Amino acid sequence: MVAADGSIAPVKPLEPLVIATRESRLALWQAEHVKARLEAAHAGLQVRLLGMTTEGDRKLDVTLAKIGGKGxxxxxxxxxxxxxxxxxxxxxxxxxxxxxxAGFALACVMAREDPRDAFISNRYDALHALPDGAVVGTSSLRREVQLRARYPQLRIEPLRGNLDTRLRKLDEG
Structure with a gap:
């Protein structure tokens, strides 16, 4: 840009694009993925993440169905x-x-990753191998209904928390 005296004014760098994200490992991975895609598509673009803790991250003692899940x-x-x-x-x-x-838009949806659920156990290879009365944890009402229909002999219990919290709870029994 040329200043009034004819000199060339220094170019002001663009401010970084800021992406708000939850601070869980999965959310940070997703935000880093979007950040990398944006930076690859737009040379020189600076992007930074703003990690945040949400009410859903803090309220782990109540099932999502009881406290209004999505928002x-x-x-x-x-x-x-x-x-x-x-x-x-x-x-x-x-x-x-x-x-x-009002004022918000769903501006982009990334390509879907593998949508399958995973069964994780320290002792068993599959759901059908669990003994009668074994406890299976999930935070999803949809998964709970499917599990109860397919495996009525199992106990389905609410399991809240991010991935690390859930794996820790599994290790603790």
């Missing part, structure tokens, strides 16, 4: 967008309410 994981990120701390947010689509608040 619990997005409100704090929406607030960061509204007050200008972030330019966009990255979420798992399962955590986004079907109806978005």
């Amino acid at each position: 619990l994981f997005v409100k704090e990120l929406e607030t960061a967008l509204e007050d200008g701390r972030a330019h966009l947010a990255v979420h798992s689509l399962k955590d986004v309410p079907a109806e978005l608040p």
